[in-house]
Amino acid sequence: MPVSLRPAIAALAPYRQGRPAAEDAFKLSSNENPFPTLPSIAAAIANASVNRYPDGTAQALRTRLAARHDVEFDAVHVGAGSVSILSQLILAAAAPGDEVLYAWRSFEAYPGLVTVAGATSVTVPVRADGSHDLEAMAEAVTDRTRVIIVCTPNNPTSAIVTRDEFETFMARVPDDVLVILDEAYVEFVTDPAAVNGLEVRGEHENLVVLRTFSKAYGLAGLRIGYAIGAPYILDAAQSTAIALSVTDAAQRGALAALDAEPELLGQVAALVSVRERIAAALSNQGIAIPEPQGNFVWLATGEHTVAAGEVLSEHGIVARVFPGDGIRVSVGEPESVDKLLDATAELVRTLPQGLPSAGLG
Ligand SMILES: Cc1ncc(COP(=O)(O)O)c(C=O)c1O
Known part of the structure; x- marks a missing residue:
């Protein structure tokens, strides 16, 4: 007889690493x-x-981050990647029967983390331009809602939440609901209207801001991220964490990355200019994309997604394909841009309706 597993967990798709790139x-x-x-x-x-x-x-790292962001030591919590902290916060706030609300499509880890906590996901579709529909999200809050995740720039659409939208939203969210602002890509944001969690945090005791060393700071393989928020919430997150999972290597790597911040932010600026080049070229090809503010762009290929992913792959571009929905392409080496644009030009020529040229942006 097979071992009895929690049905909701047994039903989850097992993790499979993406195909290694040629x-x-x-x-x-x-x-x-x-x-x-x-x-x-x-x-x-x-x-x-x-x-x-x-x-x-x-x-050492929390002391350094507290000084860097001008917050108290206890307002900083470190985890083995910001995804670990997301899991900790959901476990700390949402139990079976409770609801966790987020936009969709958003970061693909959210549904699984909610299921593992035994809570229920409630999702609100992103708007046609890939941005959060915060009005609809505020309307979706019930007395069961315990956590709301807002991802800006949103993975995978790369669209931001503006400060105004966020403030209007927060005014409608009950104070006893935890709001997590997932800012994994905040360093790549250039739009001055975008919300910045650390600038608005002081006004909202129920807001926790998530940041990571994985993206702009180039430490994805070390697994280290952090949260800034009310100490009692972060203490609860710590209580659900696996102890000692943030390694010494990760802590030292993060401190060294903070020492090298000017150089790393120079790399971010270089990636932003590659992003701008890609966005302008796609627009010249007649392809509409949400205005990209992360280190990635979103191609809303809809029902043609799998075929489009194959075309990209034939051109030497391994991207993240979400069948039926779209393709997220990270902004990478400058040498990748021509290959990407050759592939998208082919998509425009060969897909039955081309790529979306309306309804976005
Ligand atoms: C929106 C978002 N949040 C969090 C993460 C997790 O990053 P990490 O666990 O590497 O800090 C990612 C990674 O892709 C992400 O896209």
Whole structure:
């Protein structure tokens, strides 16, 4: 007789790593930073201790982040990737029968994290331009809602939430509902109207801001992210965490990345200019995309998504394909841009209705 598992967990699709990119292909499927690790960061990681357990309170890094963001030490919580902190916060706030509300399509990890917590996902479709419909989300709040996740820029559509929209939304959300502002890509934002969680946090005790070292800081493989919010909420998150999962290497790597911030933000600026080049070229090809504010662009290929993904792949572009919906392409090496644009030009020529040229933007 098979072992009895929680039916909701057994029904989840098992994790499968994406197909490895061919040697001459560009891996643009995980929104990673394409630049090689800086020597100073590599040296800091090489000095990490592995025979001892790490500092479970991440004292040095939290002190540094608190100073960096001008908040108190206890208002900073560190986790093994910001996705770990998302899981901790959902576990801390939502139990079976409770609802977790978020936009869809958004970060593909959200549904699974909610299911694992035993809570119920409630989703509100993003608007045609890929942005959150915060009005509809406010209307979807019930007395069961315990957590709301707002992702800006939204993965995978790359659209932002504006500060005005966010403030209007927060005014409608009950104070006892935890709002998580997932800002994994905030460093890539150039739109001055965008919300910045750390600028608005002071007004909202129920808001926790999530940031990561995985994207702009190039440490995806080390697994380290952080949250800034009310200490009692972060203490609850810590209580649901697996102890000691943030390694010494990750803590040292993050500190070294903060030391190298000017250089890393220079890389971000370079990626933003590649992003602008891609957006302008797609527009010239007649392809409408949501205005990209993360390190990725969204092609709303709809029912042609699988075929479009194959065309990209034939051109040496490995992107994230969401069948029936669209394709997210990370902004990567400048050399990848021509291949991407050759592929999208072919899509315009060969797809039955071409790529979306209306309804977006
Ligand atoms: C919106 C969003 N949030 C969080 C994460 C998780 O990042 P990490 O766990 O590497 O910090 C990702 C990663 O892709 C993401 O896209």
